[in-house]
Amino acid sequence: MKKLIVASLFLASLNIYGLNPAAAASQDTLRQKDTLVQVATIDALLGGLYDGVATIDSLKAHGDTGIGTFDQLDGEMVVLDGKVYKVGIDGHVEIVPDKETTPFAAVTFFDSDQELAVSTGLNLDSFTAMVDSSIPSTNLFYAFRMEGQFKSVRTRSVPEQQKPYRPLAEVVKDQAFFNFQDVQGVMVGFYCPAFVKGINVPGYHLHFLTADRKAGGHVLGFTVDQATLKIDTLNNFLLLLPETEAFAGVDLQRDRKHELERVEK
Amino acid sequence: MKKLIVASLFLASLNIYGLNPAAAASQDTLRQKDTLVQVATIDALLGGLYDGVATIDSLKAHGDTGIGTFDQLDGEMVVLDGKVYKVGIDGHVEIVPDKETTPFAAVTFFDSDQELAVSTGLNLDSFTAMVDSSIPSTNLFYAFRMEGQFKSVRTRSVPEQQKPYRPLAEVVKDQAFFNFQDVQGVMVGFYCPAFVKGINVPGYHLHFLTADRKAGGHVLGFTVDQATLKIDTLNNFLLLLPETEAFAGVDLQRDRKHELERVEK
Numbered sequence: 001m002k003k004l005i006v007a008s009l010f011l012a013s014l015n016i017y018g019l020n021p022a023a024a025a026s027q028d029t030l031r032q033k034d035t036l037v038q039v040a041t042i043d044a045l046l047g048g049l050y051d052g053v054a055t056i057d058s059l060k061a062h063g064d065t066g067i068g069t070f071d072q073l074d075g076e077m078v079v080l081d082g083k084v085y086k087v088g089i090d091g092h093v094e095i096v097p098d099k100e101t102t103p104f105a106a107v108t109f110f111d112s113d114q115e116l117a118v119s120t121g122l123n124l125d126s127f128t129a130m131v132d133s134s135i136p137s138t139n140l141f142y143a144f145r146m147e148g149q150f151k152s153v154r155t156r157s158v159p160e161q162q163k164p165y166r167p168l169a170e171v172v173k174d175q176a177f178f179n180f181q182d183v184q185g186v187m188v189g190f191y192c193p194a195f196v197k198g199i200n201v202p203g204y205h206l207h208f209l210t211a212d213r214k215a216g217g218h219v220l221g222f223t224v225d226q227a228t229l230k231i232d233t234l235n236n237f238l239l240l241l242p243e244t245e246a247f248a249g250v251d252l253q254r255d256r257k258h259e260l261e262r263v264e265k
Numbered sequence: 266m267k268k269l270i271v272a273s274l275f276l277a278s279l280n281i282y283g284l285n286p287a288a289a290a291s292q293d294t295l296r297q298k299d300t301l302v303q304v305a306t307i308d309a310l311l312g313g314l315y316d317g318v319a320t321i322d323s324l325k326a327h328g329d330t331g332i333g334t335f336d337q338l339d340g341e342m343v344v345l346d347g348k349v350y351k352v353g354i355d356g357h358v359e360i361v362p363d364k365e366t367t368p369f370a371a372v373t374f375f376d377s378d379q380e381l382a383v384s385t386g387l388n389l390d391s392f393t394a395m396v397d398s399s400i401p402s403t404n405l406f407y408a409f410r411m412e413g414q415f416k417s418v419r420t421r422s423v424p425e426q427q428k429p430y431r432p433l434a435e436v437v438k439d440q441a442f443f444n445f446q447d448v449q450g451v452m453v454g455f456y457c458p459a460f461v462k463g464i465n466v467p468g469y470h471l472h473f474l475t476a477d478r479k480a481g482g483h484v485l486g487f488t489v490d491q492a493t494l495k496i497d498t499l500n501n502f503l504l505l506l507p508e509t510e511a512f513a514g515v516d517l518q519r520d521r522k523h524e525l526e527r528v529e530k
Contacts (some may be wrong), residue, residue, distance in 0.1 A: 041460060043460065044404075137512065137513030137514070139506070139512055139515065139517050140508070140513075141506075193517060194463075194517060194518045195306060195308065195463040195464050197462075197463070198459075198460040198462070199460050233508075235505070235507070235508050236503065236504065236505055236506065237502075237503070237504040237506070238502070238503045239501065239502040239503075240500070241404070241406075241500045241502070242500070243401075243405070243498075243500050247402065247404055248402030248404060249402070250404065252404050252459060252460050253459045
């Protein structure tokens with residue numbers, strides 16, 4: 001969706017969901033353009049709900065770009081060009097079979113609205129400042145794809161868990177860190193508005209994959225050498241909640257802001 | 266969706282969104298079963314964003330049952346059996362033309378999962394206690410349809426606004442109250458989990474329409490004589506955000522909990 005801020009465009013976008021019988025019959029209807037599609041909630045994951053609730057196959061039907069994790073919290077998920085990659089705790093990357101499952105993931109069909117050349121020296125802080133000033137509103141959702149040469153990237157992955165599951169803020173004490181120097185690769189992820197607190201991560205959340213697709217992880221920091229940033233404005237948000245006993249029972253009333261900070265940073 | 270709490274059911278429900286090519290081709294795909302579909306956010310409405318951003322026509326394509334308001338905050342919306350009714354500030358009810366618009370509404374295609382006979386004397390407080398103990402989890406969404414004879418119902422409606430718009434907590438000082446005794450009618454509305462704070466109203470939110478469709482409003486209280494309650498469990502939530510300048514600019518960081526309490530009660 002282009003950056004025109006007009007209500008009629010919003011009304012047009014509603015057609016994607018089958019409001020227009022003609023559009024409904026087309027393939028586009030099934031691709032949910034400009035929609036962040038999410039499985040479960042971040043607070044459920046923080047609470048230790050690591051059992052997969054949606055197949056990779058079903059996730060791929062909702063988007064070709066995104067991030068998440070896997071059944072039993074087994075590594076960091078990077079969805080890129082319709083392929084689902086796992087960055088394991090040992091740093092190895094593999095393409096994940098369709099029949100595997102995820103307890104938490106967010107994807108979209110990436111459709112760039114803006115493209116920006118990124119200056120040498122840009123880091124995570126200056127990235128968020130630059131994007132904040134480039135997006136039409138902090139009240140919508142955005143997907144990112146930043147590709148190029150990085151002077152440095154710092155990532156992490158998380159270890160597969162066994163029951164009884166510990167909260168995520170405990171598990172990340174056992175995370176593995178990976179440091180890359182002068183590396184080619186791509187970062188994908190999302191910006192979510194403040195009002196999704198408890199549901200997803202407010203602000204920026206990026207995962208990384210090297211150009212050879214052999215390493216990556218959850219992004220903790222980076223410095224750009226030369227890269228291009230593509231931004232996709234998403235004005236629809238589809239939340240798919242698991243009808244599992246675990247989700248039914250998890251405490252989603254508690255403020256997990258401080259747990260989230262320990263986990264993300 | 267029945268009350269079976271199994272992950273496979275969740276995976277099956279994902280098919281509604283076009284994961285299964287066969288299911289995708291059917292009419293069901295377009296009807297987004299078990300999905301609360303919402304236009305804009307409650308905090309944007311509290312902030313005074315009363316200009317319509319979605320047509321009634323497009324809203325009806327997302328559900329046959331629901332609640333909301335209209336362009337310029339002109340009355341209370343009740344969506345029932347696919348018809349969109351407006352309860353005006355003067356207490357009159359009319360069916361709203363498709364071309365009119367809404368700044369905030371939530372609808373679903375109602376598909377009852379549970380039916381309960383409601384005891385004589387049940388009021389709003391005992392209703393919420395009864396439903397809390399009847400639903401499989403407070404972490405999902407639910408739609409309600411309670412139909413029958415009421416000993417009393419207390420409702421309100423809100424007056425059409427002119428720009429510059431005042432915040433909703435100011436506007437409700439000018440609301441009109443309606444008191445019904447020994448009245449037949451139907452209440453429709455939703456339960457939303459705590460984590461939608463800022464997006465929708467956590468907890469219960471009901472609107473009322475008399476059996477003759479000539480009066481109603483936003484429910485403030487009631488006492489049941491004899492009624493039947495139907496509950497539809499909704500495990501999907503689709504949020505449609507307006508790409509308007511007003512939405513882009515509204516402060517959605519502020520905690521509007523106290524404003525919401527003044528408005529809803």
